[in-house]
Amino acid sequence: MVWKFALAATTAFIGVQAAVKTNYASTVDPLNVVLPDIPQTTSLDEAVQCTYYSSPNAIVPAEWPTVWGSATSNGMNTSAEFTALYNSIDWTKVPNFPVRKLTAAGGLDMAGYDNVNDPACWWSSTTCKIPKTQGINGDLYACPEPEVWGITFDDGPNCSHNAFYDFLEKEKQKATMFYIGSNVVNWPYGALRGVKDGHHIAGHTWSHKMMTTLTNQEVLAELYYTQKAIKHVTGVTPKHWRPALGDLDDRVRWIATQLDLTAILWNLDTFDWAANVQAGVTEQTVDDHYQEYIKMGTNGTFANSGNIVLSHEINAMTMNFFMKHYPAIKKAYTHVMDVATCMNITQPYAENAVVFPTFDQAVGTTSNNSSASGSGTTPGAAKASTTGANAASGSVTFNGPLFIAALFGLLALV
Numbered sequence: 001m002v003w004k005f006a007l008a009a010t011t012a013f014i015g016v017q018a019a020v021k022t023n024y025a026s027t028v029d030p031l032n033v034v035l036p037d038i039p040q041t042t043s044l045d046e047a048v049q050c051t052y053y054s055s056p057n058a059i060v061p062a063e064w065p066t067v068w069g070s071a072t073s074n075g076m077n078t079s080a081e082f083t084a085l086y087n088s089i090d091w092t093k094v095p096n097f098p099v100r101k102l103t104a105a106g107g108l109d110m111a112g113y114d115n116v117n118d119p120a121c122w123w124s125s126t127t128c129k130i131p132k133t134q135g136i137n138g139d140l141y142a143c144p145e146p147e148v149w150g151i152t153f154d155d156g157p158n159c160s161h162n163a164f165y166d167f168l169e170k171e172k173q174k175a176t177m178f179y180i181g182s183n184v185v186n187w188p189y190g191a192l193r194g195v196k197d198g199h200h201i202a203g204h205t206w207s208h209k210m211m212t213t214l215t216n217q218e219v220l221a222e223l224y225y226t227q228k229a230i231k232h233v234t235g236v237t238p239k240h241w242r243p244a245l246g247d248l249d250d251r252v253r254w255i256a257t258q259l260d261l262t263a264i265l266w267n268l269d270t271f272d273w274a275a276n277v278q279a280g281v282t283e284q285t286v287d288d289h290y291q292e293y294i295k296m297g298t299n300g301t302f303a304n305s306g307n308i309v310l311s312h313e314i315n316a317m318t319m320n321f322f323m324k325h326y327p328a329i330k331k332a333y334t335h336v337m338d339v340a341t342c343m344n345i346t347q348p349y350a351e352n353a354v355v356f357p358t359f360d361q362a363v364g365t366t367s368n369n370s371s372a373s374g375s376g377t378t379p380g381a382a383k384a385s386t387t388g389a390n391a392a393s394g395s396v397t398f399n400g401p402l403f404i405a406a407l408f409g410l411l412a413l414v
């Protein structure tokens with residue numbers, strides 16, 4: 001059974017208000033990105049790539065939160081800019097769920113939380129993805145078309161990733177990249193490469209904290225300064241983001257919605273970062289995960305819908321896992337693509353001139369010509385869109401049983 005769902009329409013019905021006004025500035029034209037030809041952007045030697053460089057879009061530290069510190073640090077929560085933003089939001093409407101606590105061991109303290117009814121749609125509790133409060137953008141978590149592997153990489157950019165981006169470029173493979181704000185200001189050319197190559201860029205917060213443990217002000221700052229950093233450095237303002245460890249609830253979603261942000265989660269997790277880090281997880285464990293997910297591409301698991309796979313560009317090990325298994329992934333799945341494309345999100349940034357192909361265009365069943373149904377141009381070969389009307393995502397096909405399982409948090413895959 002396959003159900004047709006109009007995601008964008010659903011959101012419209014429940015009346016998401018217009019996003020608040022922000023004032024992100026950039027001198028970078030995302031349709032015409034020029035990466036400087038310096039050893040840091042071309043070398044495959046890690047030490048060379050990681051040699052400090054100063055970019056023309058250098059960050060003035062006084063204007064930003066402390067890198068890897070809280071997004072409210074360095075006086076950012078009292079700046080005129082942030083205060084104006086904060087005050088433009090009607091906080092009387094924010095869902096009244098408490099700021100969560102961490103346990104002594106650093107995990108989320110769920111003591112006393114109603115995990116059965118999960119009133120806050122707290123992903124960390126039940127993997128809830130469909131908000132229980134009205135007027136909030138729901139999470140995306142699976143590519144809707146059958147046999148599609150949705151590629152996502154978290155925790156970039158960094159120095160030392162040239163070989164990985166070269167690999168994707170050579171394979172003509174686009175992915176969704178979730179960039180950490182602090183990494184973007186540390187390694188701007190890493191972020192610029194992502195936009196230049198036409199990857200789908202999304203935010204991954206300023207300092208990678210568990211979002212439900214932060215105050216409203218801190219959540220807003222984590223999101224806002226990441227948006228600002230990505231815009232400043234690359235010229236695009238993402239419409240998507242991913243919380244660290246998937247930790248979000250309806251309070252956090254509501255704040256993200258004010259900034260016109262929709263969360264992208266996943267339904268398969270490689271646990272690539274955990275190899276040799278978390279007790280009991282070895283490189284073999286991660287290889288086994290990849291092989292299992294690859295098998296799912298041929299044994300009918302994804303006959304009616306696709307996946308979104310969580311992987312990381314955090315270090316050489318995690319990038320190597322992907323590159324090693326990529327040929328088998330390509331073989332097992334009909335299509336391997338970024339999330340914007342698999343979801344028909346043709347304008348994934350506030351800058352509508354950057355246009356991604358629709359799913360049909362990307363798989364070659366519809367013309368890419370602008371005269372047809374809007375241009376299918378990615379930044380790599382950029383061209384302005386002629387219509388602004390196709391910004392909303394179209395209808396999304398869900399596998400009925402899978403969808404119901406997900407609703408009740410029963411999806412064993414998550």
Ligand SMILES: *[C@@H]1O[C@H](CO)[C@@H](O)[C@H](O)[C@H]1NC(C)=O
Nearest residue numbers: 070071072073074077078217
């Ligand atoms: C700003 O954030 C800092 C923490 O970074 C906090 O100590 C301070 O109370 C906040 N100021 C206001 C006005 O909210």
Ligand SMILES: *[C@@H]1O[C@H](CO)[C@@H](O)[C@H](O)[C@H]1NC(C)=O
Nearest residue numbers: 046050155158159160183314
């Ligand atoms: C960035 O890459 C360098 C070199 O590979 C590594 O030492 C560092 O831990 C990375 N930083 C982050 C935040 O991922």
Ligand SMILES: *[C@@H]1O[C@H](CO)[C@@H](O)[C@H](O)[C@H]1NC(C)=O
Nearest residue numbers: 291292293295296299300301
């Ligand atoms: C497909 O393979 C996966 C991974 O081995 C397994 O979990 C799943 O049950 C299989 N599904 C079917 C329909 O055989």
Ligand SMILES: *[C@@H]1O[C@H](CO)[C@@H](O)[C@H](O)[C@H]1NC(C)=O
Nearest residue numbers: 357361362364365366367368
């Ligand atoms: C449209 O462009 C994509 C690359 O963005 C390409 O893979 C696809 O084959 C093209 N479709 C057609 C019909 O030319």
Ligand SMILES: *[C@@H]1O[C@H](CO)[C@@H](O)[C@H](O)[C@H]1NC(C)=O
Nearest residue numbers: 367368369370371372375383
């Ligand atoms: C549009 O399609 C036609 C053929 O259908 C082709 O000749 C032309 O080059 C295409 N234009 C672009 C901009 O892709």
Ligand SMILES: *[C@@H]1O[C@H](CO)[C@@H](O)[C@H](O)[C@H]1NC(C)=O
Nearest residue numbers: 144342343344359394395396
């Ligand atoms: C993408 O849009 C086309 C045309 O509107 C539609 O036929 C298709 O089902 C959509 N696919 C997805 C994945 O939303």
Ligand SMILES: [Zn+2]
Nearest residue numbers: 154155244245
């Ligand atoms: Zn992360």
